[in-house]
Each structure stands twice: as structure tokens, then as C-alpha cells.
Amino acid sequence: MKNFHVLVIPYPAQGHVIPLMEASRCFTTNGLKVTFVNTDFTHKQVINSCSGPGIDGPSDLLQMVSIPDGMEPCDNRNDFGKLTKTMFQFMPTKLEELLNDISKNDDEKITCIVADYCMGWVAKVARKMGIRLAVFCPSSTAVLALTMSVQKLMDDKVLNCKGIPLKDQMIQLSTSMPFMNPANFLWVCVGDSTTNQIIFDFLILGGMEAAEAADHIICNSTMDLEPGVFSMFPKMLPIGPLLATNKSTRQVGHFWNEDSTCLTWLDQQLIRSVIYVAFGSITIFNQQQFEELALALEDTKMPFLWVVRPGTSGHNIDYVYPNGYMDRIGTRGKMVSWAPQQEVLNHPAIACFMSHCGWNSTMEGVSNGVPFLCWPYFADQFFNKTYICDIWKTGVGLNKDVAGIVTRGEIKSKVEQLLNNNILKENALNLKENVMDCVEVGNSSDKNLNKFIDWVKEGNDKVGASETYI
Incomplete structure (x- = not known):
């Protein structure tokens, strides 16, 4: 019997790994097998902190693997520009190699990839290898909505072709969404001009392409928290809040050991x-x-x-x-x-x-x-x-x-x-x-999670009848 097998890959930052780990727990609870792919550097941090009472690490349905990020061991991974550019140049080949290794076992073939939208390069790998793609949003969905609206903002002369704001005024993506300050856009205030440009070119434009290519966008949010975004982008499925499921289960994905x-x-x-x-x-x-x-x-x-x-x-x-x-x-x-x-x-x-x-x-x-x-x-x-x-x-x-x-x-x-x-x-x-009512059985986040799980399992059935997927 073939597994329903999902490959999950986050951007290598604490705030991205944790919610995708919690999402992966939801997937395994619903019978999906998950291969969670960190960079080598991040993998060591997560594994070292995955110990102690109430912390359940890898299991039969959740395995954690890693691929190199292309940087040297001594390099500063807080240099987001260098890290991002190097990953986009180096990791696609390594991910393809991993997918090919997994596909050697017919029962382990990947049904779909769930990629952090900040890892937009994954979309090209998925397309090349014929694997269905879902995108995960670890930030507010308003931020992803902004990413998906970049082309329109350029057309409307709010941004130039390099993503630099042309007007010093607040904007609204829609009348149902809050105002945003262009001076605080992700790619404007991360670092120096070189870093900001790398973030715009790789994370923002890449994230926009990945979100457009994905069959589903799942989000750590709820309908009540961001109604304007979900009415504007119905493709987004809020499945949050993604939290440790009960008091006996501790949160996973930390880079440092917790002091209890x-x-x-x-x-x-x-x-x-x-x-x-x-x-x-x-x-x-x-x-x-x-x-x-x-x-x-x-x-x-x-x-x-x-x-x-x-x-x-x-x-x-x-x-x-x-x-x-x-x-x-x-x-x-x-x-x-x-x-x-x-x-x-x-x-x-x-x-x-x-x-x-x-x-x-x-x-x-x-x-x-x-x-x-x-x-x-x-x-x-x-x-x-x-x-x-x-x-x-x-x-x-x-x-x-x-x-x-x-x-x-x-x-x-x-x-x-x-x-x-x-x-x-x-x-x-x-x-x-x-917010907590959303995850109750039959309510919005629970329904959206089940919709996504059903989509994964339907894809698995298609795999058995076609060689389109690896």
C-alpha cells in the first residue's frame, strides 16, 4: 500500500520552521507521511533541541532530513541577502537529488510538496519533476497578499521595477484590508540596499510565482483574524492557529533548548x-x-x-x-x-x-x-x-x-x-x-485542513494511475 507522502520545506529561520513543524504534525495526525527538509545547519539546531519531556521528535510518519544551503560552515547566516541568494542558486539541485532518491522506492513516492512561499525556487523543481505543489504562509496572510500584489503595485506606479516605493503614502490592497506603509515593506527594511534588492528579487518575486503556481495556499491564520485577505484571495486556506495540540505535547522546531x-x-x-x-x-x-x-x-x-x-x-x-x-x-x-x-x-x-x-x-x-x-x-x-x-x-x-x-x-x-x-x-x-473556535471540529480551520488533506490523498490516487508524478 502506498503512503500519502508529503515533502515539507521551510525557509531556514525560526519563525518559519516552527509553524511548518506544527502543520506537519497535523498532516501526520491525519495519516499523511511527512519528510521535513531543513538545511544542514538548521537541521542540527532543531534535532539538538528536540529532547525533553513532552517533546516528540521524528516518528514513523515524520522523518527529518537535510540538504546543504550552499554556504560555508563559518559563514554568517544572519546575512539574509547572502543566505537567500546562495540557497536559490545551490539548493534546487540538491532537492532534485533528494526527490530522486525517495522515488527509488515506489511506495515512498512524493504525492505533493508543501513549500514555504519564501522558498519560491521550489516551485520550479516541482514543475520540472511533475509534483503537485502547495505553498505555506508562515506570516500573516496580508504579507503574502502584498507579495502577490507586487505586479499590480508596479503597474499602478506605487513601486518601480526594483520594488522601491515611489510614493510616501499609505496604501490599501483592498478596501477591506488595513493600510500598509511602503517604508515597512519586507524588502525595503531588512538591510542595506543590496540585501533589500536580493530579498525582492528572490523572496518576493519568487514567492509571487510560487503562490500563483500552487494548487493550494495554506496559512497559519484564521478567517476571523484576516477576513479581508481571504475574501480577496479565496485560494488561501487558513488552518490556524497552529499550536502544540495539548498540554502534554511541547512545541517543536526550536533552534535553542528551552529553559523550563x-x-x-x-x-x-x-x-x-x-x-x-x-x-x-x-x-x-x-x-x-x-x-x-x-x-x-x-x-x-x-x-x-x-x-x-x-x-x-x-x-x-x-x-x-x-x-x-x-x-x-x-x-x-x-x-x-x-x-x-x-x-x-x-x-x-x-x-x-x-x-x-x-x-x-x-x-x-x-x-x-x-x-x-x-x-x-x-x-x-x-x-x-x-x-x-x-x-x-x-x-x-x-x-x-x-x-x-x-x-x-x-x-x-x-x-x-x-x-x-x-x-x-x-x-x-x-x-x-x-480564534480557538476555528480549529474545533467542523469549523473553518478544521474544514480547510480536511480539504487540504483530501486534496493530498486524491493526488495519491492519481499517482497510482499515472506516471506524471514521481
């Missing part, structure tokens, strides 16, 4: 008393900003759990706490290098979430009814802040001063403003109820 001691610490705190502070896997502060944040958390007089990542590859930063800080904070503050975030946000002690507004963090906060203090760092995070503060009204934004610093006074003031605003907190709880 923070959960024991949270157990000792009062209900809704703790500020949770976490800025994802990429955000970098300078020493001055780090000190302002540290002193602000001290000034709030509230308990806080703060994820302070160790020195990040490619960034020679060793943060120094203010003089005497640890003695003054005592047990009121808990610092960890990486946290089991879903479990943290689900803990009754959490009062609010100070976040960079990455989409995974946004979905996890929303799914647990936690109000946000929004501090976006780059790319799509600015638009996610728009959703949180202006559309859903479940958080407040932190603003920089003229020197580009979010001051301790600003942080302390916004913490007080958020925690004294019962409307925002009520909105967060109501949104949680609506």
Missing part, C-alpha cells in the same frame, strides 16, 4: 501579575537600549519573565546589566535564554506580552488571550503591530524618542496604560475565543 525552570517560577506568582518579555530569534538591541529596558522593568515594580538570548551568531553582543541590577531585582525578575513560549503564554500568571510582533508570537499571544506591548523590529512585524493595536485592539505600541530609543519612561507608562485598560484585555479574551 521559568514555568516553576511562574507557578509562584500571582494571577495576571507577570510581564512576559520576548523578542524572538532575530531582534538585536544595542547596550543603551538593553539598559533602558532593564531599568524600565525594574521601575514597574512588577514581576517579569525576560528572554535574553545569548550572543547571536553574526552579532558580537554581550549584554551587561546595570550596576547592582541583579541584587535589586532579586527573585522578582526571571531571565532565561529561551522559553517554552506557548506554555508561558498559557500560564495564568501572565498579565501581558512585550513582543517584537513576529507572526508566531502574535498567533500564540492571541490564542491565549494575552494583551500586547508592541515593539516591532523589522519587516512584517510593523504590519502585525497594526493588526494588534488598530484592528483587533488588543495591545498598545511602544514609541521611540528622537534618538531612536524606547525609553524606560515610555515602557513604564505603556505597561500601566495597558494593564489599566479593561477594554483591551476584554478584546484579547474575546479574540482568543473566536
Whole structure:
């Protein structure tokens, strides 16, 4: 009997691997076999962190493999321009070799590929080898909608042919969608002009082509969160929120080991008393900003759990706490290098979430009814802040001063403003109820997941009658 076999491939970044791992769990739960393809570098990180109570790694239906990304071991993979360009040049051949190896066993042949839309080159491999393609959106679907609208924006003279904004004004993709600031488009604010151009040429234009070529686009979102996008692009199927399925199953796909001691610490705190502070896997502060944040958390007089990542590859930063800080904070503050975030946000002690507004963090906060203090760092995070503060009204934004610093006074003031605003907190709880209802049996995300599973299995039947697929 042939397996229903899906090959899944994410962009090699933390915020892309985690939701596709959770999607893969959904696939295996529904009887699909998944081969999950990371780069060699990312694969080692994920496997090393896939240990501990409640973390189930590879299984009979989920196998994790890797292919090289084309970079040298010593290269800086936080150089997104170089990483992206090298992958697009090097990985297609390696993926073809992997697919050919898999196809040697007739019962293991791939039914379809599920590719991160930021890996647009996969579409060409799928087309060449006659394999059906689905695209996965790990960001808000509004960001993918923007990617799919690039040609129209160029035709309308909003962008030039290199993706550079021609007008300093907010835009709307449709009247049912929020306004977007072109200065914050993904390919405009990632790095220097060379990096931005690479991102536009490879990720954006490649992602647009892949989304157009795909039979389905599945998304870590819900109909309630982004109704305007789904009415504009009915091809998109929201199957979110993609979360660890129950309390005995931990989230997988992390690049670093989680420090679970923070959960024991949270157990000792009062209900809704703790500020949770976490800025994802990429955000970098300078020493001055780090000190302002540290002193602000001290000034709030509230308990806080703060994820302070160790020195990040490619960034020679060793943060120094203010003089005497640890003695003054005592047990009121808990610092960890990486946290089991879903479990943290689900803990009754959490009062609010100070976040960079990455989409995974946004979905996890929303799914647990936690109000946000929004501090976006780059790319799509600015638009996610728009959703949180202006559309859903479940958080407040932190603003920089003229020197580009979010001051301790600003942080302390916004913490007080958020925690004294019962409307925002009520909105967060109501949104949680609506979002979590989507994954219940028979509701929108559940139906969309089943629609996708059925499509995969129908394809498997076609494989048996045709040599079109490998």
C-alpha cells in the first residue's frame, strides 16, 4: 500500500520552521507521511533541541532530513541577502537529488510538496519533476497578499521595477484590508540596499510565482483574524492557529533548548501579575537600549519573565546589566535564554506580552488571550503591530524618542496604560475565543485542513494511475 507522502520545506529561520513543524504534525495526525527538509545547519539546531519531556521528535510518519544551503560552515547566516541568494542558486539541485532518491522506492513516492512561499525556487523543481505543489504562509496572510500584489503595485506606479516605493503614502490592497506603509515593506527594511534588492528579487518575486503556481495556499491564520485577505484571495486556506495540540505535547522546531525552570517560577506568582518579555530569534538591541529596558522593568515594580538570548551568531553582543541590577531585582525578575513560549503564554500568571510582533508570537499571544506591548523590529512585524493595536485592539505600541530609543519612561507608562485598560484585555479574551473556535471540529480551520488533506490523498490516487508524478 502506498503512503500519502508529503515533502515539507521551510525557509531556514525560526519563525518559519516552527509553524511548518506544527502543520506537519497535523498532516501526520491525519495519516499523511511527512519528510521535513531543513538545511544542514538548521537541521542540527532543531534535532539538538528536540529532547525533553513532552517533546516528540521524528516518528514513523515524520522523518527529518537535510540538504546543504550552499554556504560555508563559518559563514554568517544572519546575512539574509547572502543566505537567500546562495540557497536559490545551490539548493534546487540538491532537492532534485533528494526527490530522486525517495522515488527509488515506489511506495515512498512524493504525492505533493508543501513549500514555504519564501522558498519560491521550489516551485520550479516541482514543475520540472511533475509534483503537485502547495505553498505555506508562515506570516500573516496580508504579507503574502502584498507579495502577490507586487505586479499590480508596479503597474499602478506605487513601486518601480526594483520594488522601491515611489510614493510616501499609505496604501490599501483592498478596501477591506488595513493600510500598509511602503517604508515597512519586507524588502525595503531588512538591510542595506543590496540585501533589500536580493530579498525582492528572490523572496518576493519568487514567492509571487510560487503562490500563483500552487494548487493550494495554506496559512497559519484564521478567517476571523484576516477576513479581508481571504475574501480577496479565496485560494488561501487558513488552518490556524497552529499550536502544540495539548498540554502534554511541547512545541517543536526550536533552534535553542528551552529553559523550563521559568514555568516553576511562574507557578509562584500571582494571577495576571507577570510581564512576559520576548523578542524572538532575530531582534538585536544595542547596550543603551538593553539598559533602558532593564531599568524600565525594574521601575514597574512588577514581576517579569525576560528572554535574553545569548550572543547571536553574526552579532558580537554581550549584554551587561546595570550596576547592582541583579541584587535589586532579586527573585522578582526571571531571565532565561529561551522559553517554552506557548506554555508561558498559557500560564495564568501572565498579565501581558512585550513582543517584537513576529507572526508566531502574535498567533500564540492571541490564542491565549494575552494583551500586547508592541515593539516591532523589522519587516512584517510593523504590519502585525497594526493588526494588534488598530484592528483587533488588543495591545498598545511602544514609541521611540528622537534618538531612536524606547525609553524606560515610555515602557513604564505603556505597561500601566495597558494593564489599566479593561477594554483591551476584554478584546484579547474575546479574540482568543473566536480564534480557538476555528480549529474545533467542523469549523473553518478544521474544514480547510480536511480539504487540504483530501486534496493530498486524491493526488495519491492519481499517482497510482499515472506516471506524471514521481
